[in-house]
Amino acid sequence: MSKILIRGGQVVTMNEKQEILEHADILIDGRVIASVTPMSEGSGGSKDMSGEGCESSTRLHDVDMIINARDKVVMPGFIQSHVHLCQTLFRGQADDLELMDWLKLRIWPLEGAHDEDSIYWSAMLGITELIKGGTTSIIDMETVHHTDRAFSAIDDSGIRATSGKVMMDYGDDVPPTLMESTKDSLNESEALMNKWHMHDGGRIRYAFAPRFVVSCTDQLLVRVRDMAKASGVLVHTHASENKGEIEVVMADRGMRNIKCLKELGLLGPGVVLAHCIWLDDEEMELLRDSGTKVVHCPSSNLKLASGVAKIPEMLDIGIHVSLGADGAPCNNNLDVFQEMRLAALIHKPRLGPTAMPAGTVLEMATKGGAKAMGIEDEVGSIEPGKRADIIILDLNQAHAAPTQNVDLISRIVYEASSADVETTIVDGRVLMHQRKLTAISEQEVVREANKALERALRRSGCAPSGER
Numbered sequence: 349m350s351k352i353l354i355r356g357g358q359v360v361t362m363n364e365k366q367e368i369l370e371h372a373d374i375l376i377d378g379r380v381i382a383s384v385t386p387m388s389e390g391s392g393g394s395k396d397m398s399g400e401g402c403e404s405s406t407r408l409h410d411v412d413m414i415i416n417a418r419d420k421v422v423m424p425g426f427i428q429s430h431v432h433l434c435q436t437l438f439r440g441q442a443d444d445l446e447l448m449d450w451l452k453l454r455i456w457p458l459e460g461a462h463d464e465d466s467i468y469w470s471a472m473l474g475i476t477e478l479i480k481g482g483t484t485s486i487i488d489m490e491t492v493h494h495t496d497r498a499f500s501a502i503d504d505s506g507i508r509a510t511s512g513k514v515m516m517d518y519g520d521d522v523p524p525t526l527m528e529s530t531k532d533s534l535n536e537s538e539a540l541m542n543k544w545h546m547h548d549g550g551r552i553r554y555a556f557a558p559r560f561v562v563s564c565t566d567q568l569l570v571r572v573r574d575m576a577k578a579s580g581v582l583v584h585t586h587a588s589e590n591k592g593e594i595e596v597v598m599a600d601r602g603m604r605n606i607k608c609l610k611e612l613g614l615l616g617p618g619v620v621l622a623h624c625i626w627l628d629d630e631e632m633e634l635l636r637d638s639g640t641k642v643v644h645c646p647s648s649n650l651k652l653a654s655g656v657a658k659i660p661e662m663l664d665i666g667i668h669v670s671l672g673a674d675g676a677p678c679n680n681n682l683d684v685f686q687e688m689r690l691a692a693l694i695h696k697p698r699l700g701p702t703a704m705p706a707g708t709v710l711e712m713a714t715k716g717g718a719k720a721m722g723i724e725d726e727v728g729s730i731e732p733g734k735r736a737d738i739i740i741l742d743l744n745q746a747h748a749a750p751t752q753n754v755d756l757i758s759r760i761v762y763e764a765s766s767a768d769v770e771t772t773i774v775d776g777r778v779l780m781h782q783r784k785l786t787a788i789s790e791q792e793v794v795r796e797a798n799k800a801l802e803r804a805l806r807r808s809g810c811a812p813s814g815e816r
């Protein structure tokens with residue numbers, strides 16, 4: 349287990365007091381943050397063996413790696429609580445469609461055309477983008493088949509993830525390549541949970557992932573509820589994203605979507621719902637009273653013309669909200685900086701400029717995500733004893749200047765971009781340093797993803813995007 353010292357950075361702790369330390373040293377010991385040592389008032393730093401100022405009492409010869417973070421911003425890694433790694437391969441293949449057409453005409457046939465290899469490279473492509481953009485943890489929803497290979501990519505890459513195979517045993521226009529029996533869906537989910545939940549010291553976890561009420565039988569959803577309760581794993585699903593979806597649930601089940609989840613026993617602190625755009629007041633109260641978690645995906649909601657979720661109102665009444673990019677074909681990026689910026693901006697025309705301040709948004713993208721994952725004791729802030737999921741930003745650039753007399757949180761949310769992330773560390777392992785990936789060959793990932801897409805397009809019968 350190696351020791352890493354991050355020296356002299358400006359540290360956005362995201363701790364209880366929201367402290368920002370002007371200059372501090374962070375010592376990582378193995379997977380964990382061992383200490384956070386602020387530079388004392390007026391200290392110029394004593395000379396150490398490396399000839400640079402040393403603000404820490406850490407004995408430098410005990411350390412395996414020293415990262416000089418002077419004039420850089422050090423903060424907890426971002427957490428995106430709704431992505432689909434299996435869809436990264438289909439970036440740009442389903443533009444300008446609304447949700448149900450997007451699913452039925454493009455995404456379902458394409459997901460159904462995946463093979464084991466294409467799932468692996470799709471996941472790797474997504475993870476590469478995420479790590480380069482400072483996202484250290486995700487809640488991921490895979491497709492019906494080959495989810496084991498997505499877990500292999502998560503395992504190989506070093507990212508922290510809670511993931512699960514999507515479950516689809518019901519619904520119109522589901523291609524035969526994705527339709528599964530209730531029994532197969534449950535059995536495969538359970539086998540994947542047994543294999544991957546709490547893998548690598550808890551870095552990798554399982555979540556049951558019914559796609560949405562529209563594509564699941566009551567029998568499946570009730571069994572998911574019971575299995576999740578027995579095993580303590582999360583349930584992650586989409587809910588109330590699109591008006592058409594609500595109408596289908598109403599016609600089929602005779603009630604609104606969130607009410608239906610409530611009747612099935614599928615609301616609660618261990619349930620993470622993506623979107624939640626079309627809710628009535630009663631449904632908002634059901635989410636609050638049950639402690640159900642909501643994920644805001646502003647880019648996806650705009651691009652699919654789904655609508656704008658009432659996030660400020662949800663926060664006001666005490667609903668827990670975190671952030672996610674959703675899948676690459678409905679975004680088309682997995683860039684947390686774009687999601688933060690949009691989350692801060694899209695509510696302002698309706699509610700005024702003070703709706704969704706930068707601090708609220710940054711919290712959603714760090715601690716909020718940790719809470720959605722149920723691991724807020726382990727990640728989401730820089731504090732001794734927490735897992736070392738840390739990123740370093742270089743904001744000494746024209747687009748983020750001037751640097752004086754400007755609120756740092758505002759700079760991160762409104763000015764910074766994913767290209768400003770210099771270093772990404774997950775579980776004490778450096779996955780990118782000085783913009784160089786350490787565990788992944790980006791060239792290989794892009795090459796293999798291109799090859800895999802060609803195969804999937806051929807199998808799916810979908811014309812390439814440009815030929816539609």
Ligand SMILES: [Zn+2]
Pocket residue numbers: 430431432586622674675
């Ligand atoms: Zn989604």
